[in-house]
Amino acid sequence: MSNQRSKLVVGNWKMHGRLAPNVALLQGVARGAQALPQDVRVGVCVPYPYFAQAQALLGGSRVAWGAQDVSAHEQGAYTGEVAAGMIADFEATYAIVGHSERRAYHGESPELVAAKTQRALAAGLTPIVCVGETLDERESGATECVVGAQLNAVLVVLSADEAARIVVAYEPVWAIGTGKSATSEQAQQVHAFLRARLAAKGAQVADVPLLYGGSVKPENAAELFRQNDIDGGLIGGAALKEGDFLAICAAAAAAADVAG
Numbered sequence: 001m002s003n004q005r006s007k008l009v010v011g012n013w014k015m016h017g018r019l020a021p022n023v024a025l026l027q028g029v030a031r032g033a034q035a036l037p038q039d040v041r042v043g044v045c046v047p048y049p050y051f052a053q054a055q056a057l058l059g060g061s062r063v064a065w066g067a068q069d070v071s072a073h074e075q076g077a078y079t080g081e082v083a084a085g086m087i088a089d090f091e092a093t094y095a096i097v098g099h100s101e102r103r104a105y106h107g108e109s110p111e112l113v114a115a116k117t118q119r120a121l122a123a124g125l126t127p128i129v130c131v132g133e134t135l136d137e138r139e140s141g142a143t144e145c146v147v148g149a150q151l152n153a154v155l156v157v158l159s160a161d162e163a164a165r166i167v168v169a170y171e172p173v174w175a176i177g178t179g180k181s182a183t184s185e186q187a188q189q190v191h192a193f194l195r196a197r198l199a200a201k202g203a204q205v206a207d208v209p210l211l212y213g214g215s216v217k218p219e220n221a222a223e224l225f226r227q228n229d230i231d232g233g234l235i236g237g238a239a240l241k242e243g244d245f246l247a248i249c250a251a252a253a254a255a256a257d258v259a260g
């Protein structure tokens with residue numbers, strides 16, 4: 001039996017997309033999302049140069065938009081960085097922070113991820129805080145230790161009221177872009193652990209949306225989204241295909257329906 005929380009499906013385009021083909025994808029997703037029930041929310045996190053395009057094509061639709069990263073600084077001499085306020089200027093809703101690709105390829109520390117989360121919140125954005133273990137960490141039994149430390153680094157710098165405004169995405173590194181999703185049992189187990197950590201921060205934090213990410217596809221989405229502590233998904237590769245992304249949104253709707 002699934003839970004009573006609403007579902008959230010967010011696409012993470014990563015460094016994909018071009019101005020011309022984006023039009024059909026954004027319009028198609030906006031059109032398809034109209035048919036979804038109100039208890040399913042949808043978003044897409046696009047590369048920075050496409051914010052204006054997302055705002056123009058998704059404005060007034062059921063689909064929110066956001067960024068894949070945000071600077072830890074408010075403004076200043078930080079060449080190449082993009083401030084949370086700039087993202088908010090385009091009426092964005094979300095900012096992914098601490099994605100494993102940022103942690104691995106850009107050396108982002110837990111403290112930096114925490115600072116980015118604070119900046120996003122201060123600008124009125126909803127940070128999607130990513131946590132996840134590598135295959136080595138899983139095989140050595142360190143999964144809870146790793147994701148617990150990643151989440152705690154963020155929770156310690158937030159008040160309970162601030163923490164209640166974040167989204168958390170559990171993305172096992174070994175499942176990202178590999179085609180090898182965590183099983184629904186593996187994912188649920190980690191989500192239950194994260195839920196308990198959130199609840200320990202305060203009653204209002206317990207129901208923070210907990211997304212699963214890592215090779216979510218139309219074929220496995222329904223089973224994942226039916227789990228008690230899985231409130232939706234952060235979707236990479238499948239978010240670039242209109243039909244697949246909308247099918248995953250429909251799976252979220254079906255799971256929400258079972259709960260209701």
Ligand code: PGA
Nearest residue numbers: 176177214215235236237
């Ligand atoms: P994937 O990526 O769905 O392509 O595995 C998920 C993510 O990295 O957010």
